[in-house]
Amino acid sequence: MAELSDRKRQILKVVVEDYVRTAEPVGSKAIAAEMGGSVSSATIRNELADLTELGYLEQPHTSAGRMPSPKGYRLYVNELMEEQRLSLAETERINRSLQLKMEELNRLLTQAGRAVSSLVRYPAYVAAARKSGVTARRFELLPVDERNCILVMMTSDSRVKSQLLRMQLKLEPEQLPAVAGLLNGRFTGVAPEEMSRRLMAAAEQTAPQQFLLLSQAVSYAADCLEAAGRPEIVTAGASRLLKLPEFRDADKAHELMSFLADSKEELPQPMHREMEILIGPENVKEALRDASVVVASYDIGDGMRGLIGVVGPTRMDYAAVAARLSGFAEGLTRLFGNQELPPKEEPK
Amino acid sequence: MAELSDRKRQILKVVVEDYVRTAEPVGSKAIAAEMGGSVSSATIRNELADLTELGYLEQPHTSAGRMPSPKGYRLYVNELMEEQRLSLAETERINRSLQLKMEELNRLLTQAGRAVSSLVRYPAYVAAARKSGVTARRFELLPVDERNCILVMMTSDSRVKSQLLRMQLKLEPEQLPAVAGLLNGRFTGVAPEEMSRRLMAAAEQTAPQQFLLLSQAVSYAADCLEAAGRPEIVTAGASRLLKLPEFRDADKAHELMSFLADSKEELPQPMHREMEILIGPENVKEALRDASVVVASYDIGDGMRGLIGVVGPTRMDYAAVAARLSGFAEGLTRLFGNQELPPKEEPK
DNA sequence: CTTTAGCACTCCTTTTCCAAGAGTGCTAAA
DNA sequence: TTTAGCACTCTTGGAAAAGGAGTGCTAAAG
Numbered sequence: 001m002a003e004l005s006d007r008k009r010q011i012l013k014v015v016v017e018d019y020v021r022t023a024e025p026v027g028s029k030a031i032a033a034e035m036g037g038s039v040s041s042a043t044i045r046n047e048l049a050d051l052t053e054l055g056y057l058e059q060p061h062t063s064a065g066r067m068p069s070p071k072g073y074r075l076y077v078n079e080l081m082e083e084q085r086l087s088l089a090e091t092e093r094i095n096r097s098l099q100l101k102m103e104e105l106n107r108l109l110t111q112a113g114r115a116v117s118s119l120v121r122y123p124a125y126v127a128a129a130r131k132s133g134v135t136a137r138r139f140e141l142l143p144v145d146e147r148n149c150i151l152v153m154m155t156s157d158s159r160v161k162s163q164l165l166r167m168q169l170k171l172e173p174e175q176l177p178a179v180a181g182l183l184n185g186r187f188t189g190v191a192p193e194e195m196s197r198r199l200m201a202a203a204e205q206t207a208p209q210q211f212l213l214l215s216q217a218v219s220y221a222a223d224c225l226e227a228a229g230r231p232e233i234v235t236a237g238a239s240r241l242l243k244l245p246e247f248r249d250a251d252k253a254h255e256l257m258s259f260l261a262d263s264k265e266e267l268p269q270p271m272h273r274e275m276e277i278l279i280g281p282e283n284v285k286e287a288l289r290d291a292s293v294v295v296a297s298y299d300i301g302d303g304m305r306g307l308i309g310v311v312g313p314t315r316m317d318y319a320a321v322a323a324r325l326s327g328f329a330e331g332l333t334r335l336f337g338n339q340e341l342p343p344k345e346e347p348k
Numbered sequence: 349m350a351e352l353s354d355r356k357r358q359i360l361k362v363v364v365e366d367y368v369r370t371a372e373p374v375g376s377k378a379i380a381a382e383m384g385g386s387v388s389s390a391t392i393r394n395e396l397a398d399l400t401e402l403g404y405l406e407q408p409h410t411s412a413g414r415m416p417s418p419k420g421y422r423l424y425v426n427e428l429m430e431e432q433r434l435s436l437a438e439t440e441r442i443n444r445s446l447q448l449k450m451e452e453l454n455r456l457l458t459q460a461g462r463a464v465s466s467l468v469r470y471p472a473y474v475a476a477a478r479k480s481g482v483t484a485r486r487f488e489l490l491p492v493d494e495r496n497c498i499l500v501m502m503t504s505d506s507r508v509k510s511q512l513l514r515m516q517l518k519l520e521p522e523q524l525p526a527v528a529g530l531l532n533g534r535f536t537g538v539a540p541e542e543m544s545r546r547l548m549a550a551a552e553q554t555a556p557q558q559f560l561l562l563s564q565a566v567s568y569a570a571d572c573l574e575a576a577g578r579p580e581i582v583t584a585g586a587s588r589l590l591k592l593p594e595f596r597d598a599d600k601a602h603e604l605m606s607f608l609a610d611s612k613e614e615l616p617q618p619m620h621r622e623m624e625i626l627i628g629p630e631n632v633k634e635a636l637r638d639a640s641v642v643v644a645s646y647d648i649g650d651g652m653r654g655l656i657g658v659v660g661p662t663r664m665d666y667a668a669v670a671a672r673l674s675g676f677a678e679g680l681t682r683l684f685g686n687q688e689l690p691p692k693e694e695p696k
Numbered sequence: 697c698t699t700t701a702g703c704a705c706t707c708c709t710t711t712t713c714c715a716a717g718a719g720t721g722c723t724a725a726a
Numbered sequence: 727t728t729t730a731g732c733a734c735t736c737t738t739g740g741a742a743a744a745g746g747a748g749t750g751c752t753a754a755a756g
Contacts, residue, residue, distance in 0.1 A: 027719050042729050045720065063719050063735045142488050142500060150508050152490060152500055160498050162510035238587075239609055242602035250590045250598070257587035375748050390700050393749065411706050411748045 004054075004075075010035065011047050012056055013080040016068045020317050023245045025065030070280040070314060073292070077277050077318050084323035091327060094119070098331045109234045112308065116328055117237025120321050122312035123260060125235045125267055129306050131157055132229035135190055136221055139183035143173040151217045153224065156189070157302065161224045165216050169209045179210050183217060192222040233264040246313040252290075259287035260311065268293050269307055275326060280314040290314060294321045298329040300336050308332065352402075352423075358383065359395050360404055361428045364416045368665050371593045373413030418628040418662065421640070425625050425666050432671035439675060442467070446679045457582045460656065464676055465585025468669050470660035471608060473583045473615055477654050479505055480577035483538055484569055487531035491521040499565045501572065504537070505650065509572045513564050517557045527558050531565060540570040581612040594661040600638075607635035608659065616641050619653055623674060628662040638662060642669045644677040648684050656680065 004012070014034050018026040028044040035044075048066055051057045056072035059065075068076065086094075097115035109126045117124040140152040147170065152162040186198050199218045203211060238260045247253040259266075266285055270276045278293045294316070295309030308328055310321050352360070362382050366374040376392040383392075396414055399405045404420035407413075416424065434442075445463035457474045465472035488500040495518065500510040534546050547566045551559060586608045595601040607614075614633055618624045626641045642664070643657030656676055658669050 025719090029719080040729055041719095042731090043727085046728085049721075059720090061736060062721090064737075065719065138492075140490050140498075144486075144502065148506075150488075150500060150502065152498060152510055154492065154498065154512070158496075158512060160510045160512045162500055162508045164502070164506060164508045237609070239602055239605040242598045242605065248598050250596050250601070253598070253601075254587055254590035257590065261585070261587055373748090377748080388700050389748095390702090391698085394699085397750075407749090409707060410750090411746095412708075413748065 004056075007039075008047055008051055009075075009080060011044060012051060012068070012072055013076060015057060015066055016072065016076045016080070019067050020315050023315060025060060025067045027065035030065070067315075070282065073279045073314060073318070074282075077279070081319045081322075084319045086323055086327050090119075090324070094324070094327045094331050098328075098335055106232065106234070109232070110236065112328065112332065113234050113236030116308060116310065116325070117240065120310055120312075120317075120324050121237075121240055121243075122310045122316065122321070123235060123238045123240055124308070124310050125233055125260070125264060126309075127231050127233040127267075127269065127307040128300065129269075129271070129304055130228050130231050131302070131304060133191070134225055134228045136183075136188050136225065138188065139180055139217070139221070141176045141180040141183075141217070143176055146170050146173075149176060149213070151220060153221050155225065155228065157228075159228075161221075163220050165213065165220070167209075167216075168212050171209055171213060175210055179213050179217070182206065182210070182214055183221075187218055187221065192226045195222045195225075231265075231269075233267065235260050235264055244313055246290075246315065255287050256291055256311070259285070263287070267309065267311075268295055270295065271297060271305055271307075273297075274329070275322060277318060277322070292316050292318075294318065294325055296322075296325040296329040298332040298336070306332065352404075355387075356395055356399055357423075357428060359392060360399060360416070360420060361424060363405060363414055364420065364424045364428070367415050368663050371663060373408060373415045375413035378413070415663075418630065421627045421662060421666070422630075425627070429667045429670075432667045434671055434675050438467075438672070442672070442675045442679050446676075446683055454580065454582070457580070458584065460676065460680065461582050461584030464656060464658065464673070465588065467672050468658055468660075468665075469585075469588055469591075470658045470664065470669065471583060471586045471588055472656070472658050473581055473608070473612060474657075475579050475581040475615075475617065475655040476648065477617075477619070477652055478576050478579050479650070479652060481539070482573055482576045484531075484536050484573065486536065487528055487565070487569070489524045489528040489531075489565070491524055494518050494521075497524060497561075499568060501569050503573065503576065505576075507576075509569075511568050513561065513568070515564075516560055519557055519561060523558055527561050527565070530554065530558070530562055531569075535566055535569065540574045543570045543573075579613070579617070581615065583608050583612055592661055594638075594663065603635055604639055604659070607633070611635070615657065615659070616643055617655055618643065619645055619655075621645075622677070623670060625666060625670070640664045640666075642666065642673055644670075644673040646677040646680040646684070654680065 011031060014031050015026050018030065018034065028041040028048060031044050032039060032041040048057065051072075052059060052066060055069055056075060057066040058069045060067070094115070098112065109128060113124050113126040116126070135156045136153050137156050138154045142150040142152065144150060144164070147167050149165050149167065150162055151165050152160065154160050182202065186202065187195050190198070195218055199215055202214065206214060238257050241247045241253055241257060247256065268276070268278055268283065275294070275296045278288075278295075280292060281289055283289055283291070283293060288311070290313075291311055292314045293309055293311050295307055297305045297307050300306050308325060310325060312321070359379060362379050363374050366378065366382065376389040376396060379392050380387060380389040396405065399420075400407060400414060403417060404423060405414040406417045408415070442463070446460065457476060461472050461474040464474070483504045484501050485504050486502045490498040490500065492498060492512070495515050497513055497515065498510055499513050500508065502508050530550065534550065535543050538546070543566055547563055550562065554562060586605050589595045589601055589605060595604065616624070616626055616631065616636075623642070623644045626636075626643075628640060629637055631637055631639070631641060636659070638661075639659055640662045641657055641659050643655055645653045645655050648654050656673060658673060660669070
């Protein structure tokens with residue numbers, strides 16, 4: 001793969017940027033004009049032929065303009081694309097959209113997804129990578145009345161879940177500490193599957209009334225811990241696809257949209273780098289094969305990372321999307337950072 | 349509005365059902381055939397002319413077949429439609445799809461939505477009507493370490509929320525009961541807005557370290573209670589719209605899909621009857637004007653009702669959708685009923 | 697009075713054809 | 727190596743034509 005001449009590279013850049021803007025194949029004349037008339041369209045045509053030969057450009061048919069191939073986009077993204085600086089106003093806007101009370105994680109993700117999507121005008125997705133291997137750290141049972149009590153569980157990653165438990169059998173309040181003791185003694189620090197096993201084991205050694213409550217508590221806890229392992233992904237703005245000319249065809253749109261709705265889990269989740277761009281066929285998933293994905297990761301704390309990504313046509317404004325996504329990623333990192341700060345700024 | 353002759357009614361019925369199946373205007377010949385050849389197509393034509401005159405049918409243009417007008421659908425739904433019995437297999441399937449562990453309410457709704465949508469092949473939405481006027485019934489503060497404690501709140505509708513609170517100032521464990529006492533004494537049984545007011549009032553009378561914690565707790569509690577008042581609505585299967593001929597037009601599809609995504613709260617939520625059918629222009633919301641909505645309500649317990657609905661083209665198979673929806677509504681009612689049963693089947 | 701066959705007529709849909717336009721690839725000259 | 731010129735290709739849009747489905751009306755039959 002030989003080096004491309006400077007002029008070829010510039011031409012490729014113009015083609016990509018023009019095509020991104022107009023969604024129409026771009027012709028030699030337009031390119032010549034855009035390059036300031038320093039060369040004629042005929043020269044451009046020669047170069048275009050070369051670039052096509054080399055696989056950077058494609059032609060829908062003879063006598064149409066050229067459009068970038070995935071390989072062309074790739075070169076553009078890797079070498080030609082200029083880092084886009086966000087305007088102050090836009091940075092502002094990103095930060096404002098993150099300035100919400102940190103309610104439930106879920107709501108935050110939804111918000112962030114919507115904000116990204118509306119900013120870049122493509123569908124977006126957000127994931128808070130959750131740690132697998134989360135275990136229970138401590139249990140607490142609070143009496144309510146003789147038939148109900150509240151289970152509180154604190155997890156190894158310092159989150160809290162609680163649930164009202166209805167007891168089949170009346171239980172004296174005095175018995176609660178005993179059950180709580182069992183929970184704390186045998187069910188902390190272990191994986192959900194192991195919890196079920198230990199529950200079996202405890203069956204014989206425990207008084208029946210206590211065991212009934214114990215098993216309710218354990219199965220709720222196991223459910224929660226397991227759910228904490230599954231990453232939660234939310235998507236937003238999927239219907240924006242319909243505004244794009246490449247998805248005017250209802251079948252294409254349907255394929256991608258139902259993928260976004262039903263198989264979010266399979267959206268690219270590369271954690272290696274700050275930002276990853278997957279162009280068309282570089283995607284493994286069939287449904288994404290003629291779409292592109294730009295995804296950035298952000299820091300959640302605890303060395304954990306979340307993801308925030310955008311799905312669009314291969315003809316995507318990569319520079320703009322990338323800039324905005326990293327803006328968001330920074331914002332989110334800061335947000336989570338602040339959350340963690342208080343307990344750390346101790347040495348005053 | 350005079351009575352329609354039996355034959356006219358039958359013809360209308362045939363037109364609706366044919367049109368629902370094929371999405372093509374139906375002609376006199378087809379109708380004659382479907383009615384068993386007892387009358388000729390010419391007769392049918394006369395009747396069709398009458399029905400059109402009366403506003404039950406429409407013609408896209410002079411020499412096309414007829415299709416039902418909203419008024420026609422309405423008559424069909426009110427009088428002509430036969431209650432469709434679900435096959436055993438289908439009832440089975442509905443119940444199976446609801447046979448999941450009652451995890452979080454949210455997950456249940458999502459599941460139910462998907463199940464409905466896949467069964468009727470139209471987009472669906474589900475809402476668990478939440479009670480407004482929920483208040484806190486009891487608070488509990490559990491110590492974790494000197495900087496953290498857990499707030500547990502039990503609400504007036506017997507649900508439990510909890511949250512880890514990080515304290516800006518170190519607080520001796522002995523002080524927690526005092527704060528908990530304040531919470532239970534002044535912040536139970538009142539609306540969120542009132543809570544903030546009382547928090548103000550408490551500012552002066554409380555030790556600063558305690559107040560800091562108190563205000564964190566109160567604002568979290570107020571947020572939760574307020575969120576409990578907002579009904580949560582989930583949609584599913586929106587992309588199915590794209591499979592329907594009436595939404596091949598990307599603009600139309602976009603309008604409705606973004607409505608479903610961004611304005612779910614404005615989907616019809618009539619609570620009056622078991623089931624409600626809104627046909628085309630009967631919908632108030634602009635975006636639903638050329639769609640139809642079928643919505644059923646189910647019993648959550650506490651005299652509260654939830655909703656489960658389907659959105660589709662005016663040309664919807666009302667009979668099939670209605671049957672399946674009421675199947676689901678029953679299933680959900682039973683599900684919630686069972687949940688409530690244990691504490692009630694007391695007198696054994 | 698109702699039903700039916702027959703037929704002219706309307707209007708949509710599809711196909712076909714043509715002209716225009718955009719853009720290329722090649723050649724030959726600068 | 728670049729450029730002008732030109733023939734050629736292929737799409738696009740529109741007009742015209744052919745085909746078809748279905749109606750509405752009329753007149754006759756039940």
